[in-house]
Amino acid sequence: MDKRDTFRHNVLTSGHRACSGCGEAMAARMVTDLIGPDAIYINATGCLQVFTTHNQQSAWQAPWIHSVFANAAAVASGVEAALRAKGKDTPVVVQAGDGGTFDIGLQCLSGMIERGHDVLFVCYDNEAYMNTGVQRSSSTPHAVRTTTSPPGRLSQGKHHLKKDVISIIAAHHMPYAATATIAYFPDLKAKVEKAMRIQGPRFLQILSPCPLGWAHDSALSVTVSRLAVETGLFPLVELEHGELIGVMRLAEQKPVEEYLRPQGRFKHLFGTKTGAVELRHLQALADARIRRYGLLDADTQWDTARAMQSARHGRGGYASSMPASEEVKNDA
């Protein structure tokens, strides 16, 4: 697709009510304009639904439906089945937050994937229930301050770990699952376009910073989401039929502190001994993810075409285990 064409559709128009610097609004604009208006969009309850369809106004220039919080994947299953029955091949796309994906929507999502519905499910992951005022979700990372995981004398924020949802999804042996962020648009674009070429259930988890909930400067949403990748806390990966087929390699590993410092949700970890313990814990989590996905491995058998493409932007490198020939074919 020509670079100039990317936002020609305006599927999500301006004038909606997202906060300034909203990562989800940016991600949704990227995703929906890459897919275009010839699709049916199903939205779970959440910020995106609220700020785009406020009180009888709609920012959507494509058919769009919202039912309830937990059922977006099941509604999409029904829409897709109806289209199949009518002999139509209109793409069906779900948009949901991490609550509607990791928590309340997980059962319907699992059913949709298991039944093999031809649906792209996009999770805009902002790591907490932002629409209701920043409560902890199972996507909230360890040690984060939310209104329901507040730091206190007996607490350093969320006690538990962020749910590894991409592995749970991939374990369904689905055709395609990937992670992305708004900081790497060429990567996100390639993944959306690839997902749209594949039949069957597909899943994208897009890290979408929330200036309100993460308590960072709203001008830093893209920077913060890039740091999540560069520190190894949010690996960018692709899985096909349960197998890891590609990761975005890191040119160098940045210390997690660089990611944590600009965000008020980690502020309580700095300047105390107990906080320092949690900081070491978070660094260990990043290290483990880097080892698990080989984010620093200089593996020569990997094709580096995409790495070079991304390297032009000075953002590390994208490595793929796919043979170069297949890569070219897929991108054609």
Next chain:
Amino acid sequence: MKKLLEGSQAVAEAVSLCRPQVVAAYPITPQTHIIERLAQQVANGELEAEFINAESEFGAASIVLGAVAAGARAFTATASQGLLLMTEVLYNIAGLRLPVVMVCANRAVGAPINIFSDHQDSMALRDSGWIQLYVESNQEAADSMIQAYRIAEACELPVMVCMDGFFLTHTFEPVDLPIQAAVDDFLPPFHFARALDPSRPMTLGGASEADNYQEYRSAQQAAMEDAQPVIEAFDAEFDDQFGRAHGGLLQAYRLDEAQTVLLGMGSLMGAVRDVVDKLRDQGQAVGALRLRCFRPFPAQALAQYLSGAQRIIVLEKAISIGAGGIVAAELRAALHQAGIMTPVESVIGGLGGRDLTPEVIEAVFQETTQDEAGATFRFAPDHVTPDEPVREDCS
């Protein structure tokens, strides 16, 4: 052609004649035979539909929601716990004004868990915005499916056909199934004006606030009121075409000169009619009124039918715990508004599948007082065998 069919089979065959394009379901007793039959029809190529095995009833309701929103005719069925699990979605379907049709194979709600029939499940959905038709026989269940799609699509309101679990779903009766061409004639193909379609992009299910939310509810209420003559008209049209009618909103039995009238819903009314015949033979002026359409509640029609009665008894298979009989309470309100001050005796029975035998029903007719002064309802007497005298103490 008449066939000996289990109620579930009769319903499945009738649904199939309505040409649903998407069927979604999750197994729960006593509904399961319906979807098993539909699954087999799809597997045999007899029904051209997408059969979706949902991951829960919540999912099944959501799938038919999506299917109808995308312009397909859809069907699902459930009961009891499954219906309650669907509740959030069923309210949503009604609010979105999607013409979904479903069957509730009426079953008790736990705890304690109980798979047998009463009306507690669907009565819990009475405020959800669904039309509710309570059927008496397998024939009526089958015919009501065909009527239900016509009603739903004409009124853009969802319809729940409520049939007693086991008493109907698992009982064999001769059922006359119409031929496909006749059903096609009665039920035109589904064209949904608000279907999700990229050529006419629309936003369904956006947010609403205080300045317009109430208007949505007001429109639903108006649509429900407008549905009453539609339900009656389609039952009459069905009668013209197929030679069978099921009363539309209400079905009266021997109300001529009746001083005592028993009102009820569903399969128990067959036994009630037998008891009415017996008591009439003994010279007692009794009659029966079957409430087929509970939502919309036919308040004016009820008042007309009951204006001459001196004694009104409502026998119902559900209880609003902390209040009493649900149909009875609504009937009292309707009669009061019509200026009819005849007291309504509220009797609750048949819970969790307990048999409402002719003897029990006769005892309900013969009891004349509530248990205690000021009581608004009583429970039906326990099982009574013909050899035993009716127990005086009915607590």
